[in-house]
Amino acid sequence: MTLTVSELTIHHGAICAINNVSFTVPKGQLTAVIGANGAGKTTLLRTLSGLNKPTHGHATWNDHNLLHSKPETIVRHGVSHVSEGKAVIPELSVHENLELGAIWRKNKKEAAESKDRITSIFPRLGERLNQRADTLSGGERQMLAIGRALMSKPQLLLLDEPSLGLAPLVIEQIFQTIRDLTTSMGLTVVLVEQNAMGALKIADNGIVLNLGKVAVAGTAQSLMADPQVRAAYLGY
Amino acid sequence: MFQFINTILIGITAGAIYSLMAISIVLVWRSTRVINFAQAGMALLSTYIGYEAMVHFNSFWIALPVAMIGGAAVSAFIELVFMRLLVKRSSTGPIAAVAPIIATLGLLGLIKGVISTVWGGADVRLVGPVTNVGYSIGDKTLAFSPLKLLTLVTVVVLMLLLTVLFQRSSIGLSLRASAYSPEIARLSGVKVDFIRTLGWSLAGTSGAVAGMFQTINGNGAFSPESIEFSLLLITGFIAAVIGGLESLVGAVVGGLVLGLVISFVLMYVSGSLFFIAPFVILLIVLIIKPQGIVGTKVARRA
Numbered sequence: 001m002t003l004t005v006s007e008l009t010i011h012h013g014a015i016c017a018i019n020n021v022s023f024t025v026p027k028g029q030l031t032a033v034i035g036a037n038g039a040g041k042t043t044l045l046r047t048l049s050g051l052n053k054p055t056h057g058h059a060t061w062n063d064h065n066l067l068h069s070k071p072e073t074i075v076r077h078g079v080s081h082v083s084e085g086k087a088v089i090p091e092l093s094v095h096e097n098l099e100l101g102a103i104w105r106k107n108k109k110e111a112a113e114s115k116d117r118i119t120s121i122f123p124r125l126g127e128r129l130n131q132r133a134d135t136l137s138g139g140e141r142q143m144l145a146i147g148r149a150l151m152s153k154p155q156l157l158l159l160d161e162p163s164l165g166l167a168p169l170v171i172e173q174i175f176q177t178i179r180d181l182t183t184s185m186g187l188t189v190v191l192v193e194q195n196a197m198g199a200l201k202i203a204d205n206g207i208v209l210n211l212g213k214v215a216v217a218g219t220a221q222s223l224m225a226d227p228q229v230r231a232a233y234l235g236y
Numbered sequence: 237m238f239q240f241i242n243t244i245l246i247g248i249t250a251g252a253i254y255s256l257m258a259i260s261i262v263l264v265w266r267s268t269r270v271i272n273f274a275q276a277g278m279a280l281l282s283t284y285i286g287y288e289a290m291v292h293f294n295s296f297w298i299a300l301p302v303a304m305i306g307g308a309a310v311s312a313f314i315e316l317v318f319m320r321l322l323v324k325r326s327s328t329g330p331i332a333a334v335a336p337i338i339a340t341l342g343l344l345g346l347i348k349g350v351i352s353t354v355w356g357g358a359d360v361r362l363v364g365p366v367t368n369v370g371y372s373i374g375d376k377t378l379a380f381s382p383l384k385l386l387t388l389v390t391v392v393v394l395m396l397l398l399t400v401l402f403q404r405s406s407i408g409l410s411l412r413a414s415a416y417s418p419e420i421a422r423l424s425g426v427k428v429d430f431i432r433t434l435g436w437s438l439a440g441t442s443g444a445v446a447g448m449f450q451t452i453n454g455n456g457a458f459s460p461e462s463i464e465f466s467l468l469l470i471t472g473f474i475a476a477v478i479g480g481l482e483s484l485v486g487a488v489v490g491g492l493v494l495g496l497v498i499s500f501v502l503m504y505v506s507g508s509l510f511f512i513a514p515f516v517i518l519l520i521v522l523i524i525k526p527q528g529i530v531g532t533k534v535a536r537r538a
Contacts, residue, residue: 092416
């Protein structure tokens with residue numbers, strides 16, 4: 001089962017943010033979507049999770065049409081989206097933020113097991129369950145945002161710039177965690193990043209978006225070796 | 237000393253009713269970011285529904301829940317049929333912030349019109365289940381009656397139920413998450429549209445109780461033009477703002493503070509300040525602590 005996007009076009013008012021884009025993301029792999037500011041990365045992700053509406057095109061996950069469903073329906077089909085900028089609710093406790101991710105799940109015992117698993121992956125969250133989310137550090141908040149998404153029992157995880165505004169050492173940690181999660185939980189991950197180098201290092205595949213179009217796509221290895229990609233996005 | 241205690245008792249009972257009204261304003265604000273000027277009209281309509289039940293069943297204990305259910309239904313209907321469409325149609329441009337608020341003013345007029353058409357403009361009467369004659373201590377009469385006690389108990393029970401609902405249930409978590417961040421709530425699987433309607437119907441319920449008790453704590457007579465209901469809107473709104481507009485606890489604190497201050501001003505300064513005192517308090521709080529007395533420093537994005 002794969003994420004298949006074909007001939008997708010998305011407009012922001014009069015501006016064409018994504019222009020006739022097609023790609024597939026293989027199951028169990030980590031695909032990095034890189035590109036400059038305004039390349040359409042965030043728009044693409046928001047459309048896949050139902051927050052934005054496309055102009056035309058197709059996108060399916062497990063034979064489920066992603067483009068004409070609401071976000072609250074899409075999450076029930078195994079697609080979790082961690083939106084840009086440490087997507088936690090600051091007024092709620094760490095515990096409540098995690099609970100929120102599992103709020104639609106009928107089986108509360110399974111949800112409790114998910115929580116145990118997530119707090120063992122992120123022990124820092126486990127120690128701070130009763131603190132408000134706005135007392136956490138930036139890195140911890142990003143972990144909580146990912147933890148909340150994992151509480152929805154996703155098969156496909158959409159991550160929007162998890163490195164944004166974090167210290168270099170923390171970024172390294174977050175990237176490593178994302179890589180480990182992909183492998184250990186058998187997740188399919190789409191990672192949108194401006195930090196092209198960091199993202200490609202942990203990714204299996206990469207897609208370079210430029211002005212709403214796919215400029216290059218291939219394995220992460222091949223992108224890192226591509227002279228044009230190196231010059232434009234990796235800076236060496 | 238005796239007068240002092242009476243002043244406190246009057247203030248607390250009045251404040252409890254203001255708190256309920258403030259809660260309904262806060263609930264609507266939190267669910268849909270709308271300041272609902274029709275809230276008192278909805279409370280009035282709910283009270284008429286309660287009055288109708290009273291006429292048929294001759295029992296306040298049937299009339300109260302009927303008014304609450306009526307209030308919830310009216311409120312949910314308005315949100316579903318009217319506000320949702322309106323917010324969708326005016327979602328961009330400068331009109332987006334203003335249109336829903338202006339619309340609630342129109343709604344207030346509309347509701348009053350409907351009430352006048354159905355029930356006429358003349359006073360109708362609603363009588364409480366227990367007497368409003370104060371308890372006496374020796375030869376003195378306290379400004380606290382079985383009816384006032386019932387009012388306080390009802391308000392406290394309702395607030396406890398709401399607190400448990402908000403803090404301890406997954407519906408409550410959905411309500412809070414949708415208020416703070418609709419987008420994250422949606423991405424987590426919360427059906428935010430449904431939760432908004434639910435927020436409105438809880439507000440309608442709370443407003444219905446406020447309307448019923450405001451009426452029976454007065455002389456029991458009310459009409460579409462009742463001053464009690466205009467007062468209820470003003471005090472409820474001011475209490476909500478004093479309390480920071482975001483929190484239920486704030487609404488309760490705001491209501492009690494307002495009730496007590498008005499009571500003391502009337503007793504110790506001048507009875508003619510009734511319509512001035514609430515506004516003076518509002519302005520003082522807004523100038524000294526614009527985020528409300530229990531509001532946090534950090535303003536939240538809407």
